[in-house]
Amino acid sequence: MFKVLIADDEYDIRQGLKQIIDWYEEGFVIVGVAEDGEEALELYERERPNLLITDIRMPGLNGLELARCVKEREPDAFIIILSGYDDFAYAKQAIQYGISSYLLKxxxxxxxxGVLSKVKRALQAQWSSSYEQRKKDKWVHDYFFRKLVHGESIQKDIAETMKLQTLLERHYFRVLLVELDHYGEMLLELPESEIHLFRFAVRNILEDIVKTFSIGFVFEESEQRYGILLVGEDRQLSHASIEPLLRQIVDFTQVYAKMRVYVGTGMTVGHSQVIVRSYDKAKSALEQTFFQPEIQIYHGEAVQDFVPAWSLSWDAEKLKEAVKSGDHTNWEYGIESLFRELEDRSAPLGTIRNAIVYAILQLSRLVLAQEGDWNKLYRERCGNEDWMAKLKNHEDAKKKLLLLCEDVSKFILKTRETPPDVEIASVVQYVRCHYWEDINLKKIAGMFYISSGYLGQLFKKETGKYYNDFINGIRVEEAKRMLRDPKLSIADIAEKVGYKNTNHFYLHFKNDTGISPGDYRKQPS
Known part of the structure; x- marks a missing residue:
């Protein structure tokens, strides 16, 4: 989002420009409106807009003089001149000052x-070029601060090259981490050039804010996260003192970059060698987005350093019993209790994931006890990816666990009830159509969510045969048909009907027909 400053001495024109188009839709945000040149110049120096739109004729400092002053400060500034006069002399002067465009009232x-579209493209090209250059210039800067906050050793020559050796001798430090929201979605939806521009814009905003407060250094901690090392006196780094800075980070990135961010704060430390403790606290603070994503600012002091999963008072057995008995109210209450305790204890993300894994383990035991295919049930609900590694908030985690409870409860209920005739008929039909595959009773039971012992009974009742006798009978009948084809060897036929071992095929064929496959082939058709 690019910043715009409007200057015109007529109130109606100023208001009309604000309302004539949807500036957000065009990629711009109005950061200031001035009624004369002097006010506009003051606003320009304070807001540093990307584009100035100014009337020519204004009292005091007119539009052309304002443009000249701005160009002296920033030769690459983008300026649009407005005029009620189609005057070539004005246009000629405007061109002389390097005005981007000249519009009539x-x-x-x-x-x-149309003019804004051209300016936006030019700004994007300028920013892309600036981004690449700054990326080179900032590499050593970011490397130094990443090593510093991570508690890693820093080569003295790097610190001296950056003239930051004196920084390490200061007494008080505090780490802030600023994380971009929905960065994963950005990677999927936006081209690389736009992502660079968004990140570049956020960094610029952070650097402007920190510069205003004269309190620290901005560095890139990762693609999705920026760090800010605050340096100053103890009182300068207190909660109360940095609160305005934190609010500006959240508000300005939203307004000017149209980007939502989260801020995690570490505690104040008194020596450069322990800055890593402040960093760790800031990182833990950001994990609280899992429970309260609406807050945006999180303080590390409120987060416990370590909460072992085994120390939770939550009762996993009660959840297991509720699912087993089909008690929807109690299993919902059990999961709600788990997440409430995790939130109350400000548990770190590692503990949250361990607790979720333990809850899922209880559900898997219920399925396996009924000889069901847990892997299949879990994949159908959660897919093959590690969804826990991508968890962003507790609502998603709760929803996933509740759905798993629902699936497991339905599976258990299904194994208790006698399946209707059409269902066992479906199982028999499946075996008839897949007899050549490596399928056994346990595997089929898992596919149809029925215990293998119970399915065996139903199979005998439906077909009059035990499962193994039934599938061997189908395989032998199909082998009889294939033996009429002299082109097929007996080994080939054995493999085609589902026997990996030819000796097993001979044995089952003879038990069923009374003769060997070779003798059967010799019989007249």
């Missing part, structure tokens, strides 16, 4: 959009 909506 009253401003045409489509013409303004």
């Amino acid at each position: 009253p401003v045409d909506e489509d013409e303004l959009r």
Whole structure:
């Protein structure tokens, strides 16, 4: 999102420009409105907009003089001149000052959009070029601060090259971590150039804020996260003192970059060698987005360093019993209790994941006790990916666990009830159609969510045969048909009907027909 400053001495024109188009939709945000040149210049120096739109004729400092002053400060500044006069002399002077565009009043909506589109493309190209250059310039800077906050050793020559050796001799430090929300979605939806621009914009905003407060250094901690090392006196780094800075980080990134961020704060430390403790606290603070994503600012002091999963008072056995008995109310209450305790104890993300794994383990035991296919049931609900590694908030985790409870409860209920005739008929039909595959009673039971022991009974009742006798009978009948084809060897036929071992095929064929496959082939058709 690019910043715009409007300057015009007519109130109606100022208001009209604000409302004539949807500036957000065009990729711009208005950061200031001035009624004369002097006020505009003051606002320009404070807000540093990407684009200035100014009337030519204003009292005091007119538009052309304002443009000249701005260009002296920033030669690459983008400026659009407005005028009620189609005057070549004005246009010529405007070109001389390097004005980006010259629009006549009253401003045409489509013409303004067209000019803004050109300016936006030029700004994006400028930012892309600047990004690549700054990326090179910032590498050593970011490397130094990453090593510093991670508690890793720093080569003296790097610190001296950056003239930051004196920084290490200061007494008080505090780490802030600023994380971009929905960065994963950005990677999937936006081209690389736009992602660079968003990140570049956020860093610029952070650097401007820190510069205003004269309190620290911004560095890239990872693609999704920026770090800020605050340096100063103890009182300067207190909660109360840095609160305005924290609020500006959250508000300005939203307004100017249209980007939602989370901020985690570490505690104040008194020596450069223990900055890593502040960093660890800031990192733990950000994990609290799992429970309260709406807050955006999290303080590390409120987070416990370590909460072992075994220390939780939550009763996993009660959840297991509730699912087993089909008690929806109690299993919902059990999961709610688990997450409430994790939140109350400010548990770190590692503990949260361990607790979720333990709850899932109880559910798997219920399925396995009924000889069900737990892997299949779990995959159908959760997929093959490690969904816990991607968890962003507790609501998603609760929803996933509740659905798993529902699936397991339905499976258990299904194993208790006698399946209707059409269902056991479906199982028999499946065996008829897949007899050549490596399928056994346990595998089929898992596929149809029925215990293998109970399925065996139903199979005997439906077909009059035990499962192994039934599938061997189908295989032998199919082998009889294939033996009429002299092109197929007996070994080939054995493999085609589902026997990996030819000797097993001989044995089952003879038990069923009374003769060997070779003798059967010799019989007249």
